[in-house]
Amino acid sequence: MMCGGFLRVVRPSAVGLMSSLMVKKSQVCHRTPVSIRYSGSGNSEEEKISRFPVPYKKNLPYDIVELMEEVELKGGFLPNVFKVLAHRPAEFRAFFAYYNLLMNKETGGLSKADRELIVVATSAHNNCLYCVVSHSALHRIYSKKPTLADQVAVNYEVADLTARERAMLDFALTVCRSETVTDKHFSSLEAHGFDRDDIWDIAAITAFFALSNRMAHLTDMRPNTEFYNMGRVPRDKRSPGTEDDRP
Structure with a gap:
């Protein structure tokens, strides 16, 4: 990021x-x-x-x-x-x-895994290697799902998402692509349990990481190698510095 x-x-x-x-x-x-x-x-x-x-x-x-x-x-x-x-x-x-x-933040309807999935999907659209690799690692840790972030990074539309996650990422990509946001988007999200503060959070995370993605491109920032195995390696086989149960 x-x-x-x-x-x-x-x-x-x-x-x-x-x-x-x-x-x-x-x-x-x-x-x-x-x-x-x-x-x-x-x-x-x-x-x-x-x-x-x-x-x-x-x-x-x-x-x-x-x-x-x-x-x-x-x-x-x-x-x-x-x-x-x-x-x-x-x-x-x-x-x-x-x-x-x-x-x-400790409030709102978005889990830590939700937030990371938004970053992965929008950073993939923006071709940001650093953010995709690092936030995929965090999503694996928080979700305990070792493959979902990889699927989302390639094509979220065919990933094994819940209906709620799909609605969330559909909206995030609408914001990411600077498309017109309408009341229909709000209605769709609210139907999946998101309130207005959650919708703001989805858009704000997307917008913030659009900045982050572009600065990563500018600097040619490279992901730490530790990120690649985080959340994939079983506990008894982990090397130092690859914790998978962070707060």
Whole structure:
């Protein structure tokens, strides 16, 4: 999402950091770097995750480093979107604050799996490799369905969806393609149990990830390899950093 497992892998205390990010924005971290590795110039193909410079950790504001460390500690790896967006710290803060409001809200009729499925379907339409791979991983984790996101990424119209999921994705793709939204769309969604706030959420997630998809294209952001196996590998065969029961 840009995307993919950012704030979902963070403890509640770390999520709370988002409300104070702007207060600390002028502070710069001068601690010795720990396990988070930055390529800086991206000299090798292995290290190249963006067309733009990836900042060294020691040069980043303290609040951003603290959030990154929380994410890596909980999830076992740091999604590349954090490193790439750190190129512009103020925009990093704004991006993740809105991401958190949309994807981690505790109210409304959309489950975490629903939200991830919207991202997969619309990101596939927008040809965003990073978002499809990372959010497919999260959908597998939350839904416990190891193949549905793959189907949706290829062609949601023939995927094994419920009638409710299909109505949700039909509307998300209407928004994604900038087609005219009518009262008929609302009626269809309401018939499947969605209320007006849910409809807003579907549209807002779609719109936010349209931005994310395009920034991923701009930067040529590459998915972390860890995402590919998340939610697929049995518990007893998992390697470190591939948790499949995150909060």
